[in-house]
Amino acid sequence: MAEVNQEERAYGAWDILISRAINRKTITYKELGDALGVHHRACRYFLGLIQDFCLNEKLPPLTILVVNRNGDIGQGFTAWDVNNIKEGLEKVYSYNWNNIYNPFEYASNGETKDGIARKLINKEVDKKELYARVKVRGVAQSIFRKALLEAYNYRCAFCRTRIEVLLEAAHIIPWSKSSEEQKLDVNNGILLCSNHHKLFDAGLINIDKDYRIHADPTIKTKLIGRKMRLPEDERLHPSKESLVKRLQLI
Structure with missing residues (x-):
């Protein structure tokens, strides 16, 4: 069985999250999984890559936009104080993401x-x-x-x-x-x-x-x-x- 390319999935997820950030909206794991054609439980793997990138580059915590069906942040989220989600969301919503290239573009063809x-x-x-x-x-x-x-x-x-x-x-x-x-x-x-x-x-x-x-x-x-x-x-x-x-x- 072919190995799953989480970097390629992160490439697709990045643009979806950027669109949500620009429109000041969150997205559920199920919605994100459905958009990428994967089970919602598998989202944590490629979201981890996006979270690590934002931390390394000192960017707002983009993955804070992904919530469960109750609107809560997932357990794998560590990029922001979960007791102050409102401030983290505002940082993501107000950031000019149009100036950031998709960092996983290299994986667009499966690399x-x-x-x-x-x-x-x-x-x-x-x-x-x-x-x-x-x-x-x-x-x-x-x-x-x-x-x-x-x-x-x-x-x-x-x-x-x-x-x-x-x-x-x-x-x-x-x-x-x-x-x-x-x-x-x-x-x-x-x-x-x-x-x-x-x-x-x-x-x-x-x-x-x-x-x-x-x-x-x-x-x-x-x-x-x-x-x-x-x-x-x-x-x-x-x-x-x-x-x-x-x-x-x-």
Whole structure:
């Protein structure tokens, strides 16, 4: 049996919820399920994805609009104080949702973040076309991180920590200066723990074209002069051209 794509369902649910928000209306689980052709009890799975996105992007709690037949919020709702639902609803109703792209647009044709990340690893996708389809920065960075986790076998390229919650996707050419292709290019990324990511972004730790680590004199670390840990697949190694350009930029 084919696996259910909750991201694709979230894509459909997003536009329905936005329409309700604009019209200052709530929607029941049954109404939402019927609109998407799914059982109302299955709504909690894709609503969880929408709720997480709104929390991560610091948006009003869009899923507060979904209620049971008695008009009550579901148990899975954690994005707002349930003792102050009226204020949460007003924040959703008054927000200008027309300025927000559907963050699940990438899933409109049945794609998933994991599937797209694998295509990035396998060089099976046009990065510029993909970025145009993703549009939302938070979603693009999430896909980018998934790809780098796979490329670096879930280990920081500097200290080799394997604590996944600490691992982050660092851009060599910073996001603000990257082309549309570079924003999702695994060769323009390095998997780093949160501490080394901050030092790297600040220019206090850098890498030369031979993949050796250098640090500002104020930074005391045993990493200086060592070679960073590279992906096993040479096709996924950091771009030497990007490393040189980064040194010029900082």
